[in-house]
Amino acid sequence: DTAVSQTPKYLVTQMGNDKSIKCEQNLGHDTMYWYKQDSKKFLKIMFSYNNKELIINETVPNRFSPKSPDKAHLNLHINSLELGDSAVYFCASSQVSSGSRNTQYFGPGTRLTVL
């Protein structure tokens, strides 16, 4: 009965590699997000999709490419991984409709370590 799930939970890889993280939500929400939390613990929004359309695209290197095949899934592909990409990546989802609060629910996170 997991609401927002991510795979993999841990990812250890070498610099220069390409990797993907997957996210799925079964809450029926229309909006999904990717956040990065680095060692300083600050949560930063990276991307958001609403009904498969990109609506938030923060200042993120273009090595990061999100993809939303449908509104229940949002994947993150990272090319040419760098040491500074090491962080925890959280997926989240919410139902954003007129007048409602944007209450976001988070996945368990993917801890990425680049060696």
Added chain:
Amino acid sequence: RKEVEQDPGPFNVPEGATVAFNCTYSNSASQSFFWYRQDCRKEPKLLMSVYSSGNEDGRFTAQLNRASQYISLLIRDSKLSDSATYLCVVNRANDYKLSFGAGTTVTVRA
């Protein structure tokens, strides 16, 4: 200036004590307010939404002061399990983006 500012703490309190802390936000257009809780190496989880008139959920009380642009969280009768980082979260109307504070760390000791 950051959009949401919090005292990072840590607040070290004995079991059974009351602990309270604030967060300030800079954008007066902010409409929705939340407290999330994050345990070490885990995801943020919604603790409670904050409503204009203030609201309570068991031992937790949240207040909103729009004039001074701050929200507060008070925890009564602290339990060891309340040890966590508490994230203040603010959302502007019709904005998909949430603004997170850096968190306030609370440690409850036996």
